[in-house]
Amino acid sequence: MPFGNxxxxxxxxxxxxxxxxxxxxxxxxMAKVLTPEMYSNLRDKETPSGFTxxxxxxTGVDNPGHPFIMTVGCVAxxxxxxxxxxxxxxxxxxxxxxxxxxxxxxxxxxxPDNLVGGDDLDPNYVLSSRVRTGRSVRGFCLPPHCSRGExxxxxxxxIESLASLDGDLNGQYYALKNMTxxxxxxxxxxxxLFDKPVSPLLLASGMGRDWPDGRGIWHNDGKTFLVWVxxxxxxxxxxxxxxxxxxxxxxxxxxxxxxxxxLFKDKGHEFMWNEHLGYVLTCPSNLGTGLRxxxxxxxxNVSKHEKFGEILKRLRLQKRxxxxxxxxxxxxxxxxxxxxxxxxxxxxxxxxxxxxxxxxVEMEKRLExxxxxxxxxxxxx
Amino acid sequence: MPFGNxxxxxxxxxKxxxxxxxxxxxxxxMAKVLTKDMYAKLRDKQTPSGFTxxxxxxTGVDNPGHPFIMTVGCVAxxxxxxxxxxxxxxxxxxxxxxxxxxxxxxxxxxxFENLKGGDDLDPNYVLSSRVRTGRSIKGYTLPPHNSRGExxxxxxxxVEALNTLDGEFKGKYYPLNKMTxxxxxxxxxxxxLFDKPVSPLLLGAGMARDWPDARGIWHNDAKSFLVWVxxxxxxxxxxxxxxxxxxxxxxxxxxxLKRIEExxKKHNHGFMWNEHLGYVLTCPSNLGTGLRxxxxxxxxKLSTHPKFEEILTRLRLQKRxxxxxxxxxxxxxxxxxxxxxxxxxxxxxxxxxxxxxVEMExxxxxxxxxxxxxxxxK
Numbered sequence: 001m002p003f004g005n006x007x008x009x010x011x012x013x014x015x016x017x018x019x020x021x022x023x024x025x026x027x028x029x030m031a032k033v034l035t036p037e038m039y040s041n042l043r044d045k046e047t048p049s050g051f052t053x054x055x056x057x058x059t060g061v062d063n064p065g066h067p068f069i070m071t072v073g074c075v076a077x078x079x080x081x082x083x084x085x086x087x088x089x090x091x092x093x094x095x096x097x098x099x100x101x102x103x104x105x106x107x108x109x110x111x112p113d114n115l116v117g118g119d120d121l122d123p124n125y126v127l128s129s130r131v132r133t134g135r136s137v138r139g140f141c142l143p144p145h146c147s148r149g150e151x152x153x154x155x156x157x158x159i160e161s162l163a164s165l166d167g168d169l170n171g172q173y174y175a176l177k178n179m180t181x182x183x184x185x186x187x188x189x190x191x192x193l194f195d196k197p198v199s200p201l202l203l204a205s206g207m208g209r210d211w212p213d214g215r216g217i218w219h220n221d222g223k224t225f226l227v228w229v230x231x232x233x234x235x236x237x238x239x240x241x242x243x244x245x246x247x248x249x250x251x252x253x254x255x256x257x258x259x260x261x262x263l264f265k266d267k268g269h270e271f272m273w274n275e276h277l278g279y280v281l282t283c284p285s286n287l288g289t290g291l292r293x294x295x296x297x298x299x300x301n302v303s304k305h306e307k308f309g310e311i312l313k314r315l316r317l318q319k320r321x322x323x324x325x326x327x328x329x330x331x332x333x334x335x336x337x338x339x340x341x342x343x344x345x346x347x348x349x350x351x352x353x354x355x356x357x358x359x360x361v362e363m364e365k366r367l368e369x370x371x372x373x374x375x376x377x378x379x380x381x
Numbered sequence: 382m383p384f385g386n387x388x389x390x391x392x393x394x395x396k397x398x399x400x401x402x403x404x405x406x407x408x409x410x411m412a413k414v415l416t417k418d419m420y421a422k423l424r425d426k427q428t429p430s431g432f433t434x435x436x437x438x439x440t441g442v443d444n445p446g447h448p449f450i451m452t453v454g455c456v457a458x459x460x461x462x463x464x465x466x467x468x469x470x471x472x473x474x475x476x477x478x479x480x481x482x483x484x485x486x487x488x489x490x491x492x493f494e495n496l497k498g499g500d501d502l503d504p505n506y507v508l509s510s511r512v513r514t515g516r517s518i519k520g521y522t523l524p525p526h527n528s529r530g531e532x533x534x535x536x537x538x539x540v541e542a543l544n545t546l547d548g549e550f551k552g553k554y555y556p557l558n559k560m561t562x563x564x565x566x567x568x569x570x571x572x573x574l575f576d577k578p579v580s581p582l583l584l585g586a587g588m589a590r591d592w593p594d595a596r597g598i599w600h601n602d603a604k605s606f607l608v609w610v611x612x613x614x615x616x617x618x619x620x621x622x623x624x625x626x627x628x629x630x631x632x633x634x635x636x637x638l639k640r641i642e643e644x645x646k647k648h649n650h651g652f653m654w655n656e657h658l659g660y661v662l663t664c665p666s667n668l669g670t671g672l673r674x675x676x677x678x679x680x681x682k683l684s685t686h687p688k689f690e691e692i693l694t695r696l697r698l699q700k701r702x703x704x705x706x707x708x709x710x711x712x713x714x715x716x717x718x719x720x721x722x723x724x725x726x727x728x729x730x731x732x733x734x735x736x737x738x739v740e741m742e743x744x745x746x747x748x749x750x751x752x753x754x755x756x757x758x759k
Contacts, residue, residue, distance in 0.1 A: 007431030007526070014530030021529060022558065022594050050388030054528070061591050145388070147435070148402060149395030177403065203584070210442055213403050 008044070008052045016040035021061045028073030029092045029284075030060035038087055047084050049141050051077030056085055059144075059205040072096060072285050075205045077145030079138065079272045079280050093277075093284055097342040106278035106288050109345035110258060112251040118354040121244025125298045125361045127333065130240035131253045131350065133290040134233035134281045136272040137264065142282045143207035143232060151214035151230050158229045161263035162218045169256055171220035173229075176212035192217055194231055207232060207282070224249075225256050233281050233290075235260075244295065244357075250350050278342060288342025293350045295357050296322050300332025301367035302360055307377070311363070315356035316340055316381045336360065352381060389425070389433045397421040402442045409454030410473045410665075411441035419468055428465050430522045432458030437466055440525075440585035453477065453666050456586045458526030460519065460653045460661050473665055474658075478720040487659035487669050490723035493628075493635040499732040502625025506679045506739045508711065511621040512634045512728065514671040515614035515662045517653040518645060523663045524588035524613060529595070532611050536595040539610045542644035543599045550637055552601035554610075557593035573598055575612055588613060588663070605630075606637050614662050614671075616641075625676065627735075631728050659720060669720030674728040675701075676735055681710025682745035683738055688755060692741075693717075695758045696734035714738070730759060 011019055020039045023031040034057065042053040060073025074092060076082055082089055090102045121129070136142060137157065140150050159173050174183055187193035196211045197203060218227040228236040237260070239253035261271055272280035278288040302308055303319075312319060320335040321328040329335075336357055338349040356378075363373040392400055401420045404412040415438065423434045441454025455473065457463055463470055471483045502510070517523060518538065521531050540554050555564055568574035577592045578584060599608040609617040618641070620634035645651055653661035659669040683689055684700075693700060693714075701713040714735055716727040741751045 007528075010430050010522075011528045011530060014528065014534070018530035018533060019528060021591065025558075049391050058590060062589070141388070141391075147388075147392045147395065147400060149392060149399035152399060153395075177406075204590075208443070209439060210402065 008046060008054070011054075012044060016043060019043065021057070023061070025064045026060070026073070027065040028060050028063070028071040029095055030057050030073030030088070031065070032095065033091045034088060042085055042087060045084050047078050047080040049078050049080070049145065051081055051084075051141070051145050053085060053088070055145065055206075056081060056088065059201055062204040063201050071201060072283055074284065075144045075207075075282050076142055076280070076284070078141045079136070081142075082277060082280065089284060093287065093342070096285055097288070098340065100343050102276070104343065105275050106342055107345040107348075108273070108278055108289070109347040110254045111347065112247070112254040114347040115247060115250055115350055115354065117358075118247035118250065118350070119245050121246060121295065121354070121357055122361050123243040125364060126244030126357065127296040127298065128240065128242050129244055129246045129249045129293075129295050130238065131246075131249055131291065131293040132236060132238040133253075133257070133292075133346075134279070134286055135235040135237065135257075135261075135290070136280050136282070137234050138270045138272045140234065142234070143230065144205040144282060148210050148213055151210070154234050155214045155216060155229050157264065157267065157269060158218070158227065158235060159216075160267070161260055162227060164263050165220070165256070165259060168222055168252075169220050169225055169259065171218055171225070173216055173218040175216040177215075187217060190219075190223055192219060192223075192226055194228055197232070202232060205282075225252055227260075232283070233286070246293070246295065246350065246354050246357075250293070254346075286341055288340075289344070289346045289349060290341060291346050291349055292337050292341075293353045294320075294335050294337030295353070296333055297336055297357060297361065298331075298333050299336075299360055299364050302364045303329065303332060303334060305363075305367070311360070311378065312336075312339075314378045314380045315359065316352050317356045389427060389435070392435075393425055397424070400424065402438070404442070406445045407441070407454070408446040409441050409444070409452040410476055411438050411454030411469070412446070413476065414472045415469060423466055423468060426465050428459050428461040430459045430461070430526065432462055432465075432522070432526050434466060434469070436526065436587075437462060437469065439587070440582055443585040444582050452582060453664055455665065456525045456588075456663050457523055457661070457665070459522040460517070462523075463658060463661060470665060474668065474720070477666055478669070479718070481721050483657070485721065486656050487720055488723045488726075489654070489659055489670070490725040491635045491638060492725065493632040495725040496628060496631055496728055496732065498736075499628035499631065499728070500626050502627060502676065502732070502735055503739050504624040506742060507625030507735065508677040508679065509621065509623050510625060510627045510630045510676050511619065512627075512630055512672065512674040513617060513619040514634075514638070514673075514724075515660070515667055516616040516618065516638075516642075516671070517661050517663070518615045518650050519653050520650050521615065523615070524611065525586040525663060529591050532591070532595040535615050536597065536610050538645065538648060538650060539608070539616060540597075540599070541648075542641050543608060545644050546601070546637070546640055549603065549633065550601050550606055550640065552599055552606070554597055554599040556595075556597040558596075568598060571600075571604055573600060573604075573607055575609055578613070583613060586663075606633055608641075613664070614667070625735075627674070627676065627728065627732050631674070635724075667719055669718075670722070670724045670727055671719060672724050672727055673715045673719075674731045675713050675715030676731070677711055678714055678735060678739065679709075679711050680714075680738060680742050683742045683751075684710055684712060686741075686745065686751070688751075692738065692755060695756050696737070697730050697759045698734045 020036045046052045056074045065071050215230045224241050226238040239249045279290045281290050318339040366373040401417050427433045437455045446452050596611045605622050607619040620630050660671045662671050699717040
């Protein structure tokens with residue numbers, strides 16, 4: 001082991017039973033999977049950068065979960081976490097990603113021309129469209145574990161690469177710690193500004209350390225392409241615009257991402273990716289594409305229908321309030337997005353959103369007209 | 382500590398400039414003291430249990446502080462932190478504890494008979510009296526750094542020690558994770574229950590990990606002696622009662638503490654103590670006696686007198702509100718010092734100081750001046 005982890009070794013003086021966490025009140029993916037025996041097998045291991053099993057699970061130990069929401073309860077500290085701790089993470093991944101097996105291969109497809117349609121979602125219903133993903137820079141530890149030096153290096157790389165973007169991707173970087181009051185207010189008004197996380201799920205994993213050092217927001221002049229630096233992942237990339245032209249949003253997304261990736265490669269830095277897990281990110285729930293494509297859509301009638309939950313499930317979509325993952329819908333406007341991340345390509349996931357939202361809007365129109373939509377009920381995708 | 386400091390050697394691949402924290406917006410003791418040179422010198426060191434410089438300072442980096450409140454901004458992860466990182470901690474200790482020097486010796490005096498008076502504070506003014514301190518168990522790492530196994534071992538030892546107490550100290554332990562609803566409500570009604578900290582100062586240090594595992598509250602049947610297990614320190618020991626008999630509160634405090642210490646010693650785990658720093662605790666502000674002896678006292682007139690702050694400073698006392706902000710002129714008055722004076726000396730200052738302030742209050746009630754009573758600087 002090239003890097004000492006004195007504290008983990010000190011813990012080995014205690015038996016596995018003495019160190020094994022009390023998970024009796026817990027309801028998250030980690031707690032469902034981590035048996036005393038598994039803990040015993042993994043507790044003396046560490047990744048080359050020194051990330052240990054206790055580091056992986058701390059957030060899940062500190063946040064027992066909720067009876068109705070199944071949180072993941074573990075994070076990766078570097079790329080090797082998914083290998084060194086596969087005994088724990090493979091079953092978590094399988095449970096979270098619809099039965100994805102350790103032998104499965106993930107397909108990446110960022111060719112926007114492969115998307116069929118998506119430019120004609122009815123703007124009377126579809127208020128806005130957005131696609132986001134995350135990217136990790138190979139060779140650096142992830143936000144739960146990285147040092148200030150590593151985080152700043154990521155930031156410098158991001159600034160350099162993003163500064164090379166031009167045309168409709170020409171933009172500017174705003175470091176969180178150097179922002180003027182005016183810049184801050186504008187970013188808040190644009191709904192771009194992210195702040196230090198308050199969620200105990202995130203804080204307990206250590207990703208809030210040294211805030212706001214090394215963190216920032218970049219966006220293009222058109223305010224349709226946005227990059228977060230060093231929040232929950234090294235990079236979060238977002239393409240968005242008002243209305244229902246998901247095709248254009250996805251086109252910009254793919255073009256921008258591909259450009260950024262090649263700029264990083266020019267400097268000798270790739271994104272973390274492998275053919276089993278796709279893009280490697282901090283949270284196991286974001287593996288694969290890391291992609292969430294969604295719309296804000298008015299569905300006041302459909303959403304009250306008893307079959308709404310079933311329809312979403314069959315379409316492989318999920319609903320959120322328009323304030324984000326922890327919010328409730330207001331005025332019948334929902335955030336509808338793909339439920340999957342791993343095991344489907346980017347094109348496939350956005351296609352599901354495009355086709356599914358089209359169906360939901362048609363159903364909404366039927367209900368407005370007092371008609372039934374039974375013939376529109378989809379099969380399970 | 383799991384927050385990314387288990388890979389200290391890996392960080393050495395980055396230059397000092399790249400790793401040194403940005404402290405430009407900071408106002409805490411750590412930020413005042415930690416220069417880039419000092420960071421360079423200390424960053425490759427670690428205590429035998431693996432606590433590093435970044436572990437020490439993380440809470441101070443994450444919490445820039447407040448223009449008016451000077452927080453400490455660093456913690457110890459084990460007894461050796463104070464030795465390995467003395468370059469950083471000695472100046473902080475000096476700044477926080479009125480110029481206490483690395484060569485100074487601290488006096489411990491837990492002989493309650495050495496306290497003069499203290500049994501006659503006027504209960505019309507002094508509503509309650511309380512003395513608290515902390516103790517760390519030698520051989521275990523401290524709350525910012527300890528593992529579940531260590532924390533549970535500290536709990537086990539503590540419960541064993543506390544269960545040997547009898548007579549006025551006979552009592553019961555309530556582990557946080559096994560409390561019944563009825564027990565919880567009672568502890569809340571008694572103002573005994575402590576909950577998971579919400580202060581980012583404490584959370585940023587890592588001391589709330591695995592909550593509520595191995596945390597608990599012990600108190601005697603009479604509800605006048607209370608011990609917190611594994612909160613900010615291994616043990617917090619509290620003696621309290623209504624009224625102004627600080628002498629009795631302090632007697633019970635000293636006797637109970639001694640009894641507990643004896644049991645720990647029998648298991649070859651005494652309390653962390655040395656002749657320079659006294660009792661060693663998680664936060665450098667609590668070194669020495671770790672003692673806060675205080676009263677809740679009604680001082681509606683004195684507290685609005687222009688010389689109130691000056692009087693407190695001279696008496697070496699500090700004021701706090703009751704439940705944070707003061708209400709109805711009732712203040713929490715306690716000793717300001719922790720290190721460099723003994724327990725008896727600090728409680729004596731509280732007893733004498735509060736007695737004087739109550740007399741001042743009575744004078745002001747009668748419309749008389751108090752100028753002749755203003756004390757000299759202690």
